[in-house]
Amino acid sequence: MPRVHKVGEVRRAIERKLGPSCFRGSKELNYWLELDGKKVTRVTVTKSNDELRVGTQASIRNQLRLSRQQFDDLILCPMSGSGYYELLREKVEAGLL
Amino acid sequence: MASTLRSSGARARRSSLFHLRRAVSGIEARLDRIEHELEERPRTYALAISDLGDGRYTLRASVSVVLEEYRDEVVARWPDVGVYASGTTEAEAVAGIKRQIVELFEELRDMKPGRLGRLPLSWKRILRRAIKPSAEGT
Numbered sequence: 001m002p003r004v005h006k007v008g009e010v011r012r013a014i015e016r017k018l019g020p021s022c023f024r025g026s027k028e029l030n031y032w033l034e035l036d037g038k039k040v041t042r043v044t045v046t047k048s049n050d051e052l053r054v055g056t057q058a059s060i061r062n063q064l065r066l067s068r069q070q071f072d073d074l075i076l077c078p079m080s081g082s083g084y085y086e087l088l089r090e091k092v093e094a095g096l097l
Numbered sequence: 098m099a100s101t102l103r104s105s106g107a108r109a110r111r112s113s114l115f116h117l118r119r120a121v122s123g124i125e126a127r128l129d130r131i132e133h134e135l136e137e138r139p140r141t142y143a144l145a146i147s148d149l150g151d152g153r154y155t156l157r158a159s160v161s162v163v164l165e166e167y168r169d170e171v172v173a174r175w176p177d178v179g180v181y182a183s184g185t186t187e188a189e190a191v192a193g194i195k196r197q198i199v200e201l202f203e204e205l206r207d208m209k210p211g212r213l214g215r216l217p218l219s220w221k222r223i224l225r226r227a228i229k230p231s232a233e234g235t
Contacts, residue, residue, distance in 0.1 A: 025197070025200045026196065028197070030204065032204075037212065038212055038213060038214045039208065039217050040215075041179070041214075041217075042179060042201070042204075042217070044197065053169060053183065054170075055167045055170050055172035055183055058137075058172075059172055059174065063179060063181075092215075095215075
């Protein structure tokens with residue numbers, strides 16, 4: 001069973017570790033993640049502070065291009081921001097992003 | 098003799114009861130796992146949207162979004178441009194995905210192509226083909 005995180009934990013991990021540029025939508029925050037000065041992906045997280053639901057969490061994880069384990073590692077700390085961007089770079093170099 | 102038989106019968110019953118309970122508890126745990134797995138496997142269907150719910154923009158053609166219905170939420174996605182929205186009902190999720198499409202379109206419109214990676218560039222192309230400012234909004 002996947003671990004379900006709180007929205008606040010996810011937002012904090014993205015903002016503190018990944019240093020994204022952020023656009024405030026009416027109900028969501030839209031984060032842009034950059035690699036070598038280019039925007040490579042966009043992640044949407046609700047502004048509310050509830051626990052994430054399964055489908056929403058899977059959607060955020062997909063936008064971050066992470067597996068379940070990698071997503072848990074990013075939110076719960078073992079994965080650093082530079083570790084995340086290394087993974088992202090591999091995907092860009094493989095032509096997946 | 099009779100008493101020995103009775104007590105060995107009771108032992109056998111206790112032992113089968115023990116094994117039965119263990120089996121039932123194993124089945125309960127498996128059912129629990131299956132239930133959680135099913136929660137993660139939504140009912141999925143496609144829905145065509147023909148407007149963005151925003152007077153400033155119109156769609157040149159209808160767009161097919163994917164809806165995923167979970168036990169306690171509905172998620173709408175347009176995978177071609179990487180957006181999603183969720184709500185407790187289909188109507189909420191669809192309203193949300195329309196809002197997300199407009200927000201992504203406006204964000205990308207103001208970004209220089211040289212600052213965009215391969216994927217966001219393709220999103221921008223797709224959105225420019227799909228959306229046009231409406232006369233109402235101008």
